[in-house]
Amino acid sequence: MEKADPGSNYLQVLADIEQHADSHGCEIPSLITVSKTFDADTIRPVIDAGCRIFGENRVQEAQGKWPELKSETPDIELHLIGPLQSNKTSDAVALFDCIQTIDREKIARSIAREMKRQEKQLKLFVQINTGSEAQKAGIDPLEGVDFVQFCRDEAGLEIEGLMCIPPFDENPGPHFALLRKLAREAGLPSLSMGMSGDYLTATEFGATHVRVGSAIFGAR
Numbered sequence: 001m002e003k004a005d006p007g008s009n010y011l012q013v014l015a016d017i018e019q020h021a022d023s024h025g026c027e028i029p030s031l032i033t034v035s036k037t038f039d040a041d042t043i044r045p046v047i048d049a050g051c052r053i054f055g056e057n058r059v060q061e062a063q064g065k066w067p068e069l070k071s072e073t074p075d076i077e078l079h080l081i082g083p084l085q086s087n088k089t090s091d092a093v094a095l096f097d098c099i100q101t102i103d104r105e106k107i108a109r110s111i112a113r114e115m116k117r118q119e120k121q122l123k124l125f126v127q128i129n130t131g132s133e134a135q136k137a138g139i140d141p142l143e144g145v146d147f148v149q150f151c152r153d154e155a156g157l158e159i160e161g162l163m164c165i166p167p168f169d170e171n172p173g174p175h176f177a178l179l180r181k182l183a184r185e186a187g188l189p190s191l192s193m194g195m196s197g198d199y200l201t202a203t204e205f206g207a208t209h210v211r212v213g214s215a216i217f218g219a220r
């Protein structure tokens with residue numbers, strides 16, 4: 001796709017998702033435009049094309065562009081999709097509307113504390129390391145349901161769903177199926193899965209949110 005026109009790329013990806021969901025009889029997931037590494041002027045055409053959900057993976061980078069973009073378009077929902085350090089929790093809760101990457105008890109507790117302090121309720125997802133990769137963030141699948149229970153009962157968080165990033169070099173289908181199974185077991189309605197290379201596959205597996213960057217903005 002053309003890097004020059006992210007607005008029309010966004011509309012094309014959206015149309016592909018809708019058509020695919022329609023022909024497979026599945027739910028149409030929310031399309032989260034992942035804008036990491038791109039500046040405000042590059043992002044604006046996607047907002048103008050109608051997108052209202054964006055994802056960023058670094059708190060500090062997001063602080064450089066989103067306060068301005070959100071003040072221009074207040075109904076934008078901003079999702080944190082990258083790892084969160086506990087010393088950034090306060091900033092993250094202040095700027096973002098959703099955190100998708102809860103992956104340890106300490107961060108669950110500090111998000112709960114900050115939401116109370118700032119009197120702000122965020123949407124929250126637990127990240128699952130479906131491939132059990134040593135270098136990747138996320139809760140091991142075997143501990144996923146217990147961890148969601150911890151977030152609810154001990155940390156007092158309302159968890160909306162699960163998120164995963166499958167291993168690069170594997171067929172993503174089994175990972176999406178595993179995430180769906182864990183969400184069912186934990187009684188969670190939402191599934192954030194699927195990126196530029198596999199958002200249509202994720203749609204077939206019941207994604208409620210897909211996170212698409214390079215198919216909209218071009219290569220980073």
Ligand SMILES: *Cc1c(COP(=O)(O)O)cnc(C)c1O
Pocket residue numbers: 034036057081082165194195196197211212213214215
């Ligand atoms: C960068 C990123 C994406 C988007 O990746 P693309 O392949 O560019 O679509 C999705 N999810 C996460 C967690 C990311 O960091």
